Amino acid sequence: MKKNKTIAFLAALLMATAGNAQTARQILGDGHAMVRVNTDKRYLLLPVEEKEENAHIRVVKDNQLVKTLNCRLAIDKVDYFVPFEVENGQLLDIRFQGNPRTTGAMNDFACWKKMTYTDTFDSKNVEKHRPAYHHTPLYGWMNDPNGLFYKDGMWHLYYQYNPYGSQWENMTWGHSTSTDLVNWAAQPTAIEPDALGAIFSGCCVVDNNNTAGFGNGAIVAFYTSAGSRQTQSMAYSTDDGKTFTKYADNPVITSNVPDFRDPHVFWNAEAGFWNMILAAGQQMSIYSSKNLKEWKHESDFGSEYGCHGGVWECPDLMKLKVRGTDKEKWMLVCNINPGGPFGGSATQYFIGQFDGHKFTCEDSPEETKWMDYGKDHYATVTFDNAPDGRHVGVAWMSNWQYANQVPTKQYRSANSILRDYGLFEHNGETYCSVLPAKEMDAVRGQRISSPSEACEIVVQLKGDAQLTLRNGKGEKVTITYDATEQTIDFDRRRSGEVSFSDAFPCIVTSPTYGQVKTLRIFIDRCSIEMFDGEGKMAMTNLVFPTEPYNRLDVKGKAKATVYGLKS
Secondary structure, three states: OOOOEOOHHHOOOOHHHOEEOHHHEEEEEOOEEEEEOOOOOOEEEEEEOOOOOOEEEEEEEOOEEEEEEEEOEOOOOOOEEEEEEOOOOOEEEEEOOOOHHHHOOHHHOHHHHHOEEEOOOOOOOOOOOOOOOOOOOOOEEEEEEEEEEEEOOEEEEEEEEEOOOOOOOOOEEEEEEEOOOOOOEEEEEEEOOEOOEEEEEEEEEEEOOOOOOOOOOEEEEEEEEEOOOEEEEEEEEOOOOOOOEEOOOOOOEOOOOOOEEEEEEEEEOOOOEEEEEEEEOOEEEEEEEOOOOOOEEEEEEOOOOOOOOOEEEEEEEEEEEEOOOOOEEEEEEEEEEOOOOOOOOEEEEEEEEEOOOOEEEOOOOOOOEEOOOOOOOEEEEEOEOOHHHOOEEEEEOOOOOOOOOOOOOOEEOOEOOOEEEEEEEEOOEEEEEEEEOHHHHHHEEEEEOOOOOOEEEEEEEEEEEEEEEEOOOOOEEEEEEEOOOOEEEEEOOOOOOOOOOOOOOOEEEEEOOOOOOEEEEEEEOOEEEEEEOOOOOEEEEEOOOOOOOOEEEEEEEEEEEEEEEOO
């Protein structure tokens, strides 16, 4: 499988051209130091030690504050480096948060000895768990997918990103692109924090009719500005999402609700205007607009519906066909953390009708429908402007219970494989259908004799069955199908590295809404995703085996075929 492509400014690390930055430091005392940038090179490599507290860095040029960021600068040892783009003459005003009684003398901190200047940064994979065919950042932290859109044959995926460490901080929009929804090319950072705050989750739309006045086909991004309060801002791009200009009159929507975030906008063709759905505490707020700049609050939904075990986040709203019928219904997606069926993060949804002003749910208020019954499926959103009327989406493949602790350091977090959404009926109820995006069919290669670190397993089922994936270290994952109970269990308690969190080793269970005839299982180096062949069940789980699973044991009424994946 092709690796995530690097771009020119992230090529090989040329340490021979690096210069040491330690002589430029000034220790001021009380956790305070300054570094004067004196170089013609592009980057200062910041040494990171993850166990330390964040140091706060103010970047000053010509006596003006130009940037702020937080970074866990190394005190005792260096876990890895991150590149920080600098200009000659800048002053880095650094404040450490740790207690000097435990951190020791500032002059002896490891970061001073290891800071170096360089023109390039090596992003070649050094992690055994980095996926072969899932989207990941080249380095740093990633959580929610943001701003998904399709235009002129290119899929654009933005994401919540920390460029200065592999744990959550400094929320920025990273950017990747793909022509096939499998292989992703890293692009420069898209939207960075500003005076209104960090850049939290949001969306992009393709303004084909120039309703906002930025030009036909302009890309308009909406995101949450996370300052002392959360407000909604916008930016626009006239170069197909490569660069964005922030709207001069931000924020465009404000509220007194503390958790007020994650705008998702779409063109409502039937109503003839734009709609926005926005998470507002324990409910979703719906807005309308003709020009993407001025928004009218229409209604709220959800205060008495579904699960309220945590904060509602990352909404989506879409009209879908019900398979096998002439019906169309609307699905409102609501990600929640905590409150998932097995703890932590998860995605719930509601089925009903929407007229551009109000969403009317057909489900009973006390009912909760989960889109995915795995432990690692969150922040699901779909692409704007997808071709052929498709509703293509992706989830963040992790859980807030342990996302900062998973056993990788060069990067943290991957996204799920891309998925096609629809609706199906079962026993008089309507449910969300989840299938691997059709592009995954082209990835399937030749049959192979046993599982590998990146493969697909297709299982034909005629009744109760149990599948066990194993490796030579005694690590295993057990999948159990109960045809009578119409459930599938996934047991990862002995799957490999599990000790980094008490919440990680577990068994999760999904209903199958009828009999399962075909089960598709996608294995990558740190994940196992399962789908019923008709889309009636989806389950996404991380695993961290110390060596790949290379054996499959099948018991019961099942026949399994293993396929390699094309490079």
